[in-house]
Amino acid sequence: MKIIAALVICLNLLTCAVATWASSPHKSVRILSAKENLFVMKVDKEWQNAHVEVLAVNGDCVTCQLLTRSKLVINFQDVKQGLYTIRVTKGDQAEEFHFTKN
Numbered sequence: 001m002k003i004i005a006a007l008v009i010c011l012n013l014l015t016c017a018v019a020t021w022a023s024s025p026h027k028s029v030r031i032l033s034a035k036e037n038l039f040v041m042k043v044d045k046e047w048q049n050a051h052v053e054v055l056a057v058n059g060d061c062v063t064c065q066l067l068t069r070s071k072l073v074i075n076f077q078d079v080k081q082g083l084y085t086i087r088v089t090k091g092d093q094a095e096e097f098h099f100t101k102n
Contacts, residue, residue, distance in 0.1 A: 029088050029095040037077040039086060039099045043070055050090035057083045076101045 028047050033040040043050065047067065054062040054074060062079060067088065074086065079101060086097045 028093075029097075031097060032071075034097075034099055037075060037101065039074040039076065039097075041072050041074075041086070041088075041097070043067060043072075043088070045070065047088065047090055050088050053087045053089075055085040055087060057085075074099075 028044040030042050031040070032042050048070060050067045051064065052067050052072065052074075053064040056062055062084065063074075076084065076099065081101050084099045084101065086099060088095045088097075
């Protein structure tokens with residue numbers, strides 16, 4: 001009887017975990033690398049033609065461009081040290097990432 005109760009509890013937990021995982025939002029923009037002076041990200045196909053902005057800590061736009069491919073490399077070599085925000089926007093969806101230039 002204890003074994004059956006333990007199996008029922010385990011199955012219940014497994015079902016809840018699968019339901020939670022399935023309902024969690026899928027990340028469409030992923031960071032591949034953020035080392036030294038390079039920030040590399042990859043996007044799903046539906047995020048192509050999204051607007052990408054690099055913002056300084058004071059809110060000034062350092063650069064902006066249209067994301068035409070699934071992979072984007074941002075080179076921070078020619079900018080000052082500090083914290084930068086990379087904002088990817090398409091329609092009403094937006095993703096933000098932070099990069100620290102040392």
